[in-house]
Amino acid sequence: MEQEKKKTGPLLRSGILALLAVLLFVIGWFVASTISAFNKMVEEPPAGIDLEAAADRPATGAFNLLLLGTDKGDYRTDSIMLVRVDLDQKTVDLLSLFRDTRIKLGNSYGKINAVFGREGMEGLIGCVKELTGAPVHYYALVDLAGFEEVIDVLGGVDFDVPRDMNYRDPYQNLTIALKKGPQHLDGPKAIQLVRFRNYLEGDVQRARVQQDFIKALIEQKLKPEYLLKLPELFNQMAPYVSTNITLGDVLNKASAVRLFKAEDAVTIHELPGVGGYVGEISYFLHEEQATYDLCTEFFGGTGAPEARVYTDYSKAAPMNPGGRPPVREPEPEPEPEPEPEPTPTPAEPGGSTQPPTEPTVPPVEPQEPDLTPVETVAPTIGDTDIPDVGLFTS
Numbered sequence: 330m331e332q333e334k335k336k337t338g339p340l341l342r343s344g345i346l347a348l349l350a351v352l353l354f355v356i357g358w359f360v361a362s363t364i365s366a367f368n369k370m371v372e373e374p375p376a377g378i379d380l381e382a383a384a385d386r387p388a389t390g391a392f393n394l395l396l397l398g399t400d401k402g403d404y405r406t407d408s409i410m411l412v413r414v415d416l417d418q419k420t421v422d423l424l425s426l427f428r429d430t431r432i433k434l435g436n437s438y439g440k441i442n443a444v445f446g447r448e449g450m451e452g453l454i455g456c457v458k459e460l461t462g463a464p465v466h467y468y469a470l471v472d473l474a475g476f477e478e479v480i481d482v483l484g485g486v487d488f489d490v491p492r493d494m495n496y497r498d499p500y501q502n503l504t505i506a507l508k509k510g511p512q513h514l515d516g517p518k519a520i521q522l523v524r525f526r527n528y529l530e531g532d533v534q535r536a537r538v539q540q541d542f543i544k545a546l547i548e549q550k551l552k553p554e555y556l557l558k559l560p561e562l563f564n565q566m567a568p569y570v571s572t573n574i575t576l577g578d579v580l581n582k583a584s585a586v587r588l589f590k591a592e593d594a595v596t597i598h599e600l601p602g603v604g605g606y607v608g609e610i611s612y613f614l615h616e617e618q619a620t621y622d623l624c625t626e627f628f629g630g631t632g633a634p635e636a637r638v639y640t641d642y643s644k645a646a647p648m649n650p651g652g653r654p655p656v657r658e659p660e661p662e663p664e665p666e667p668e669p670e671p672t673p674t675p676a677e678p679g680g681s682t683q684p685p686t687e688p689t690v691p692p693v694e695p696q697e698p699d700l701t702p703v704e705t706v707a708p709t710i711g712d713t714d715i716p717d718v719g720l721f722t723s
Contacts, residue, residue, distance in 0.1 A: 390417040392466040405442045424598045425536040431612035462621045463630035475569030477516030485515040494525040540597040
């Protein structure tokens with residue numbers, strides 16, 4: 330399977346997202362004490378992005394919430410979950426959309442976790458509506474940085490870890506060391522659980538574990554004794570959440586959610602499909618009709634996709650997290666380093682401080698060969714004056 334960055338990276342943050350999905354509407358009776366913190370969480374849509382048009386408004390007692398998890402500064406949504414809250418039936422349905430799900434990106438294909446970086450929140454909402462055939466009424470984008478603090482504020486979660494989890498990545502400053510079996514997970518250990526990815530079935534099995542953690546989280550924390558912690562919880566979450574949920578939405582729905590029985594309310598669904606390769610790239614290949622059928626039954630879907638308009642924001646000007654993500658500016662190329670100056674050689678006492686110079690050798694000019702005839706001298710033998718004619722000549 331194709332390895333993602335690094336990571337990013339990155340990495341599924343479903344626990345805090347599902348917590349937000351339910352607990353956000355359970356504060357009616359003391360909402361006055363949380364108004365200031367809650368208002369920090371609600372961002373105005375960025376200019377030019379009509380998120381109100383992209384996100385529908387519920388016409389019945391049920392609504393869908395699109396929950397997204399990402400690392401701070403990262404433009405890939407490694408967690409994408411559709412949550413259906415039915416106020417009449419008092420039920421919550423969860424559907425994870427695997428980050429490797431193959432979807433259409435304009436005239437080509439790619440993975441769903443890349444849509445946010447290319448098309449922003451408006452484009453991702455449209456993509457989910459097209460994929461599922463279900464409406465999206467609200468969205469919440471949550472950063473991992475707040476996850477640990479929120480779990481600790483709630484006192485941790487009891488969870489049965491399905492296997493030994495051991496992993497170390499010094500580049501991400503990440504160490505995972507969890508033993509198999511029932512245990513109490515505080516914030517740091519909960520992060521280790523949701524970030525572990527070395528499963529035989531890959532992201533599919535990873536999503537199952539995270540969904541089980543979500544269910545345990547909701548069942549254990551959707552209780553009256555934890556309501557008093559919500560002001561502190563909201564203060565912790567405020568810097569890490571971007572959402573279009575308004576205070577009026579909370580007031581309208583809080584009284585109904587208070588009547589939920591968490592242990593009976595939560596149902597987890599899996600996106601129909603299988604993992605596979607297209608060319609050399611690994612994807613999760615969802616079954617289109619089965620997905621529409623599932624979302625029609627449990628998520629208010631229409632049984633058909635809704636066509637969306639593609640807008641590539643990847644090279645646009647920066648925007649806040651409520652719409653499209655800020656775009657990284659390319660780093661300038663480094664200036665070439667100047668050549669180092671020669672280091673002077675320490676002078677001898679009384680000598681010059683100038684660096685020694687190599688002696689110069691004057692160039693040798695080419696000379697014409699001497700073609701003057703040489704007079705032949707007959708060699709002699711011994712000391713006689715008699716020429717040795719014929720001895721050395723022909």
